[in-house]
Amino acid sequence: MKKTLIFLSLLIISSLSFSEGTNLESINQNTTITTETDIKPQKVILDVKSVYDSLNIKGKIDYSIFQKAYLGYVQIPNKNPGVLVIIDYTKPSNEERFYVLDLNKKKLVYSTRVAHSKNSGLEIPLEFSDDPNSYQSSLGFFLTLGEYNGAYGYSLRLKGLEENINANAESRAIVIHGGDIVNDEYIKKYGFAGRSLGCPVLPAALTKEIVNYIKHGRVLFIYGNDEEYIEESYYLSKLAPVFEGKPQNIVELEKPRETTKVVTTIPTALNTPSATTPTVENPDQKNISIMLDVIKKEAEYKQHLSFRKSEKFVDYFAVLKNVVEDNSTVKHSETIATNTKTEDSKNIEILEKPKEIKDTEKSEKVLEKQETTVENKAQVLEESKKEDLKQEEIKKEEIKTEELKKEEPKKEEVKKVNRKYSEEVIRKSLGLGVKLKSKTK
Numbered sequence: 001m002k003k004t005l006i007f008l009s010l011l012i013i014s015s016l017s018f019s020e021g022t023n024l025e026s027i028n029q030n031t032t033i034t035t036e037t038d039i040k041p042q043k044v045i046l047d048v049k050s051v052y053d054s055l056n057i058k059g060k061i062d063y064s065i066f067q068k069a070y071l072g073y074v075q076i077p078n079k080n081p082g083v084l085v086i087i088d089y090t091k092p093s094n095e096e097r098f099y100v101l102d103l104n105k106k107k108l109v110y111s112t113r114v115a116h117s118k119n120s121g122l123e124i125p126l127e128f129s130d131d132p133n134s135y136q137s138s139l140g141f142f143l144t145l146g147e148y149n150g151a152y153g154y155s156l157r158l159k160g161l162e163e164n165i166n167a168n169a170e171s172r173a174i175v176i177h178g179g180d181i182v183n184d185e186y187i188k189k190y191g192f193a194g195r196s197l198g199c200p201v202l203p204a205a206l207t208k209e210i211v212n213y214i215k216h217g218r219v220l221f222i223y224g225n226d227e228e229y230i231e232e233s234y235y236l237s238k239l240a241p242v243f244e245g246k247p248q249n250i251v252e253l254e255k256p257r258e259t260t261k262v263v264t265t266i267p268t269a270l271n272t273p274s275a276t277t278p279t280v281e282n283p284d285q286k287n288i289s290i291m292l293d294v295i296k297k298e299a300e301y302k303q304h305l306s307f308r309k310s311e312k313f314v315d316y317f318a319v320l321k322n323v324v325e326d327n328s329t330v331k332h333s334e335t336i337a338t339n340t341k342t343e344d345s346k347n348i349e350i351l352e353k354p355k356e357i358k359d360t361e362k363s364e365k366v367l368e369k370q371e372t373t374v375e376n377k378a379q380v381l382e383e384s385k386k387e388d389l390k391q392e393e394i395k396k397e398e399i400k401t402e403e404l405k406k407e408e409p410k411k412e413e414v415k416k417v418n419r420k421y422s423e424e425v426i427r428k429s430l431g432l433g434v435k436l437k438s439k440t441k
Contacts, residue, residue, distance in 0.1 A: 041254040041255065041256055042254065042255055042256075043252060043253070043254055043255075044074070044252070044253060044254070044255040045250060045251075045252045046070075046071070046074060046250065046251050046252075046253065047249065047250050048066075048067050048070055048071065048248075048249060048250070048251055049063070049249035049250070050249075051070060051103070052066050052067075052070075054106045055101055055103075055106055055107065055108060056106075056107070056108070057099070057101070057108050060096075060099065060108065060111060061086060061088065061099055062088070062090075063247055064243070064247045065086065065088055065090070065223050066086070067242075067243075067247050067248075067251075068221070068223065068230075068236055068243065069084060069086050069221035069223070070084065071235070071236065071239055071242075071251060071253065072141050072219075072221060072233075072235040072236055073141075073219045073221070074253070074255055075235050075253070075255060075256065076141060076143070076161065076219055076235070077256050078143075078217070079143060079217050079218070079219050080216055080217030080218050081103075082102065082103055082104045083100065083101065083102055083103065083213070083214060083218045083219075084100075084101045084103055084218075084219055084221070085098075085099070085100050085101070085144075085214050085218060085219065085220040085221070086098075086099045086101065086220075086221050086222075086223070087099075087114055087200060087220070087221070087222040087223070088223055089116055089120075089124070089125045089137065089139075089222065089223060089224035089225070090124070090223065090224060090225055091124070092123040092124050092192060093113065093114075093115060093116065093123055093124070093182070093192045093193035093195075094113070094123070094187050094191065094192045094193060095113070096111045096112055096113055097113065097114055098110070098111070098112050098113065098114035098200070098202065099111050100210065100213060100214060109213065110206070110210055110213070112182075112202060112203055112206055112210075113182040113187075113193055113202075113203060114182065114200045114201065114202055115179065115181050115182050115193045115194055115195055115196050115200065115201035116137045116195060116196070116200070117135055117136050117137040117195060117196055117197060117198045117199075118135055118195035118196065118197065119134060119135040119136045120136045120137045120195075122192065122195075123192045124225070125137050125224055125225075126224075126225055128224055128226055128229075130160070130164065130165055130166050130167065130168045130169075130172075131168070132168060132171065132172055134198075135197050135198055136198065137198060137200075137222070137224070138160065138165065138166035138168075138169060138174065138198070138222065139165060139166065139222050139223060139224050139226060139229050140160065140161065140162040140165040140166045140221070140222060140229070140233060141161045141162060141166075141219060141220070141221055141233075141235060142158045142159060142160055142161060142166060142169060142219070142220040142221075142222070143158070143159045143161060143217055143218070143219065143220070144156055144157070144158060144159075144176075144214050144215050144216065144217060144218045144220060145157035145158065145159055145215070145216070145217075146215060146216065147211050147212070147215050150175070150177070152177035152178065152179065152199075153177060153178055153204070153207065154177070154178065154207055154208045154211055155175045155176065155177040155178075155207075155211070156175055156176040156177070156211040156214070156215055157170070157175050158170070158174055158175060158176065158220065160174075161234070161235075162232075162233060162234045162235070163234065164232060165229070165232060165233065165234075166222075172198060173199075174198050174199055175199050176199065176200050176201075176202060176207075176210075176211065177199055177201060177202070177207065178201065178202050178203065178204035178205075178206075178207030178208075179194070179196070179201040179202075179203075179204060180194075180204060181193055181194025181195070181196070181201060182194070182201055182202065182203050183203055183204070183205075200222075230243060238253075239251070239253065
């Protein structure tokens with residue numbers, strides 16, 4: 001009896017687990033589902049300076065920044081370990097400030113430029129925010145998710161891990177993508193890199209290679225000139241005394257210890273009961289939960305896309321849209337038909353009017369025209385009279401001006417005639433009668 005009940009319950013679960021959007025003809029896939037994660041804190045002593053020296057990054061990444069990044073990296077659960085990504089926004093945008101560190105191989109894998117957001121600053125970002133539409137960069141710790149091809153090409157989704165600092169990264173669509181604004185030609189032309197709407201932008205030629213290296217659960221740490229960040233950080237606020245004064249080489253902290261239980265399913269066909277294997281404890285695989293969630297979501301999305309392309313998929317939204325459009329066209333045709341009918345009826349009424357009404361209308365129109373002509377004639381006569389008066393006044397003024405011009409030269413002649421001088425004055429003015437003195441030797 002118990003076996004039959006278990007078998008029926010498995011059948012019901014398998015039938016309900018696939019919705020219409022993800023129901024395919026055949027699914028043969030290994031699926032893994034995390035059931036529970038136990039986190040037990042334990043004290044750990046870390047020699048941060050030795051890790052820093054082993055990476056041989058002196059002169060590239062400042063030790064104080066690496067210390068913060070590494071201490072936060074150690075505390076983050078459910079990560080894909082071995083790789084640490086650091087963005088140092090304390091440097092100007094025309095310098096290399098994006099670093100990918102392989103902690104297992106102990107080497108710096110990538111070092112390149114990265115652009116910041118337009119509202120954070122010009123060459124060096126000084127203001128940071130997690131608010132939507134702020135167009136500012138965010139600081140803190142992130143986990144990388146899956147890659148995709150978007151408006152800016154090959155891109156990588158990010159998940160912010162700190163509330164009030166970067167937790168809105170997914171809703172703000174903050175991703176890592178490529179662009180020409182950090183290429184050598186742009187830097188040579190303007191002297192600094194271009195700015196984004198909030199996303200870290202890498203050189204286009206390196207984007208795909210870097211994204212494939214750091215995707216699926218890697219830790220990203222973005223640091224900048226913000227004094228309040230350490231106090232508000234979920235991972236670093238407890239370690240604030242460590243960062244005061246000279247950075248310490250050896251640090252003791254509490255690190256979460258994880259034991260993950262995983263349930264795996266055997267490849268099955270559609271609508272068949274899935275056989276589950278017993279739970280297996282994997283204490284060493286700390287990154288399994290985040291990796292499996294990402295893989296599961298991407299698999300479901302791909303299944304949904306493939307089903308949409310299949311023949312059996314019915315797009316109900318498109319069907320409803322067509323029905324609405326058909327109804328609207330029918331209504332439009334009915335309105336056109338009614339309008340044509342009303343116009344035809346009006347034309348018939350006009351044709352059927354008696355002749356007497358038409359004659360009266362014509363006579364009224366003739367009278368109106370006659371009245372308007374009489375009024376126009378009266379207006380024309382008045383205007384012509386006014387123009388004649390103006391012309392007469394202008395002629396009078398011209399005659400007056402001519403008479404004045406004639407009178408002026410007569411006055412001047414009179415003045416010239418009245419001027420008479422005595423003979424003595426004339427002779428003196430001409431120098432007559434003046435005896436010249438002779439020079440004696």
